[in-house]
Amino acid sequence: MDVYWQGLAEALRLLLSRDREVLEIVLRTIQVSGTATIISVLIGLPAGAFLALASFPGRRLVVSTVNFGMGLPPVVVGLAVWLALARYGPLGILGLLYTPTAMITAQVIIAAPIVTGFAIAAIQSLNPKIRLQILALGASRLQLLWLLLREARLGLLAAVMAGFGGAISEVGASIMVGGNLEGYTRVLTTAIVLEVGKGEWEIATALSIILLIISFGITAVLTTVQQRGKK
DSSP, X not given: OHHHHHHHHHHHHHHHTTOHHHHHHHHXXXXXXHHHHHHHHHHHHHHHHHHHHOOOTXXXXXXXXXHHHTTOOHHHXXXXXXXXXXXXXXXXXXXXXXXXXXXXXXXXXXXXXXXXXXXXXXXXXXXXXXXXXHHHTTOOHHHHHHHHHHHTHHHHHHHHHHHHHHHHTOXXXXXXXXXXXXXXXXXXXXXXXXXXXXXXXXXXXXXXXXXXXXXXXXXXXXXXXXXXXXX
């Protein structure tokens, strides 16, 4: 238990003293995971709405693939992205390996199916009669989509939170494609792994607490918006 208390004290010290290295890692974490979440939402919400409302041959297979993607092992994603961005890979000419962009790419691949899957579930959980009532009132297809998204907004915000959680908590793929380079690609999760490997349990615990604080803070904001929507 002493390690936890020491870690908490160290986390407070690092935050209050505005430790430069820690602040850089925190800002990079928010930048990488925030960007990945935004891209995942831009991909996942439209895709989820389309799959929830459309009917076409092979739809069940596509939805099954999305559901499968929600549980993709991060290390497998990291390996796939690494092979694609490696020097002799198909995208090696871009020179993106061991950059924040590579980390964002891996996190998007992890988070986008989560957002899509939650969006499908949120929209499909609506009462089918709502769609008929909206159409009966003479709404256009665009108006129908907008109204359905408004009705499902609680579930869609849950999709955003789940996608953010999947992005910011990811570590395996980030290390593989980012390299955990100091001052460039090191984020909180990879920094924690590094400190654990060095046996610096106190600092690792402190960084873990800081990561939890950030995750809770952003999730709390989204939850506030979600619950206001409920009213």
